[in-house]
Amino acid sequence: MFITEELECVVCCYDYSRSDRVPRVLHCSHTFCALCLEKMSRLAGPIRCVSCPLCRWITCTPVSLTLSGALWVNTEIWDQIPDEQQGGMQDAVEDLNITKTQLIKITLPDSRRSRFISKVQKMFSCGLGMDAC
Template sequence: MVLCEDGECSVCLLPYSRMDRIPRLLHCRHTFCQPCLETISRLRSGHLAVSCPLCRRVTCIGPERSLQEALWVDLELWERIQEAAVVEEEEEKEEEEDGQKRRATVQRMEAKQQPALQAEEMKSWRRLSTDDVF
């Protein structure tokens, strides 16, 4: 199995998030997103069993608990998700500022070219004869 970058579930290859792709630790200490763990879990003799996709060790969860209640959140990844979100926000803000700067530059260039274009249009105008009028 291909190991993924930290911050991505190695089953679905999607980045972890704090809302829907919460990183959860199995008893073998491997981490996967909650939706993938729910997909690969099986009910056996009243217990929920999750076989680790990496090492095949089985994590059993009693009938009184859900997967979400029984498995810990990987706090190391959880903290990185927060940092990644802040970095993404900063990058989006920078991209927006760059876009605004580009638009302002284009507007300035267009404003400088406007008089030249108007003069060109004036040169191309000609007086229509009475035959050319519809």
């Protein structure tokens, strides 16, 4: 099995994620994403059952718990999932930079704006390396 195949759910063929497609382990030790497990689960009175699509072992959990609350996360796969927060954080920083620029344009007159922006740029360039200062 290739490493990329190990990082995707064999039911839906989507990559596991740290948000909605969390890799959850059934009692038979097979792993699937939380969304697929929810779709495959069946209510049987006070219990929820999931039949493993690979070996047909039936995993049962109490209805009082969600499947995500009742089943363990496969930590071997979890540790290999790229950190999604990094991409989201980069987008947030870019949005913040746009907002800062818009605020500077609104609050500072033209003559002071360019001096302020150059000081801010110099301040941030100092963090990149000591040679820039």
